[in-house]
Amino acid sequence: MLELRDITAGYDREAPVVRDASLTVARGEAIGLLGPSGCGKSTLARVAALLHRPESGTVLLDGEPVRRWRHRAPRGLRTAVGVVFQQPRLSADPRLRLADLIAEPLRATGRRDEIPQRVAELAPAVGLTRDLLDRRPHEVSDGQLQRACLARALVLRPRWLVCDEMTAMLDASTTAALVAAVEDYRAATGAGLLAVGHDHTLLRRWCDRVLRWQEVTGRIPPATPGLPRTSGPQQPADVPPAGDR
């Protein structure tokens, strides 16, 4: 069980981005979290991935509260969660060949001897060919790089996966391929999933349960000034706040 209880988090103590958010991901369960851009869902995803210390609230891994946060949680705990971010270009070291990118978590945790085997297993699972593994990020497309980032997230066999807008930049076919790769991994390992995004069609198709931001925080995301609700029924109740993007 990955549990977030009453999480308040942000980058300024005066103005937290997320207030009192709670959610639970059971083993093997796929949870989708829907919210408009700028509502704080990526910050919550970072907390769930143990990458951002909440100002208050508790994160529990299998019932054990996460302690000894510095900015992030201790590495020994963080390896239980794999993360894939929205923009592969910003989350991949441009100097590393894709094979080294995938192997980096093994290197960082002193498990170099597993590298050849794990990279050879994962590359076909995410649809990367031998030839692509030898290239650097600038030599591959966004979709190909995101495949490598997914393999990197899976390389330590995490018990949970956090996918923060993993497919927002990608075309339909690559999206379907990456989701299939995640689901194959989950079917084989029973890992839990927290998929964060704004595409309801995708999350409803992908996840067992889809939560809206207001169900997680009990708050309705603020509306944007100047973005009038003119387009009738299409215009959503939740438009992003000014200042985002």
Added chain:
Amino acid sequence: MTDRTPVLSVRGLSVRFLMPAGRRIAAVTDAHFDVAAGECLALIGESGCGKSVLASALLGLLPANAQGAGEARLGDLDLLSADERTLARTVRGRLIGLIPQSPAAHLTPVRTIRSHLEETVRAVSGARGRAAVRAAAERAAERAAFPADHLDHHPHQLSGGLAQRAATALALVGEAPLLLADEPTTGLDRDLVDHTVDELRRHVDDGQRALLMITHDLAAAERIADRVAVMYAGRIVELADAETFFGVAGPRHPYGRGLLQALPDRAFTPIPGMPPALGALPDGCAFAPRCARATDACATLPPSTGGISCHHPHVPEDLRA
């Protein structure tokens, strides 16, 4: 739609990049299409298939190592053979309005939206004098539904949707007959995507402008387009009416069908394999290695007939069976 004279007419457009060691990248090959006033053509395909290079070629913004061939007529002007002076003085902003990918990055971060608009007004219209320029800038903002009380904001103070409108307002200032939107919705959330494309559509529906929208977002294309051009590995492999393409009949090219079947509200199955590298395209049909219908015939390049380049297209009879 077909009875209107095209605003943009592209014939046999090809772009090659010359790389070190004599390598050649075939980014766009033999593209043919028209866009008429009051019409939106959506150019769709996976990322890296050459869509944005095509847009750059139309604007004369290709890098120095690119070679263009063919014709792209905008009225009497051939965009490919026009010199930089003509392009800078008469085409960009005046004949073609560009709505860029990630508008927040396209706007100058240290200047307000008003300052952007006034500069553009001064550059492309006849307005002179502070009051006239200011008024014209405000009118331009209004046309794109950009709220007047946000004109003195800097780009980082705007939401994605408002930044998009600011960029659209800038593109509309010059009254260009052709709007070119290059992935205008990437990174926006679904509701904003719908909102953005509805607004783009509104600028086309007045019948004066043509819109060429480049996107990999099929849902956005379905919402806005009259016609769809599917690009694969640098070639336009299918050109169809949007209603047919997204409707019951569906795409005729196996690649277009595969793309639609990958959508989460359809089969949600990916097309197997990955697109080929544009530097090492096979001799025949570039899609054959990923195609369930491929046969020996696919080793030769399929001719383009009836808007489709495929040896084994889906025909309406197949679909009824």
